[in-house]
Amino acid sequence: MRDDIRRVAIEDVVAGARLAEPVCDVNGNVLLPAGAELSDSTRASLVRRGLTELTIVFERVPSEAERVADLARVEARLTYLFRSAGDNAAGQHLLRLMRRYRGVDHG
Template sequence: MSIIHRQLALADAEAGMMLSDDLLDGQGHVLLPQGSILTEQMLTSLKRHGIASLRVVAGELTPEQEAERHAHFRMRIERLFRNLDDTPANTALRRYISTYRLSRS
């Protein structure tokens, strides 16, 4: 099953929520790793670090929802590439975008 992510303002984050991605500071250093469960102390510390928003886990998709989402992205990718020829560069780009989008959906 795919995980549903939500981008939240730090003010809307609550203790007990799980980070869906590594949380980085302005220099790219990991403040909290993916999967961390937020605590009140962490939220206070993040405010001091100037963090404005973060991504949290909001739930999981059912297999039916996941299939719908994949179909939607496949259709969008088809539309994006509808007028392009099958040159190696276009084929590679299409494959890269498809792999990226369908594995993250």
């Protein structure tokens, strides 16, 4: 599942929007990296620098089927990654933490 990425007029960008591409000044220096979340004040400072458009990520809400398939894919990858980690308490603890972190912890 892929998010939508669109160019948006800077006055239409709301606080909390996420940049899809880094914002650079005329010398190529990165002002904000890709993935940065915009606040009202950072947006205002970009307006002052003369920017008129930003490339923003629009997260697509997955369907239930996509969500289930995604969780199954994550679970399968974790099982594969940990195939030689052993069954001692430490290895199992790390696997449980990774499941929780990736959102596939079933309790």
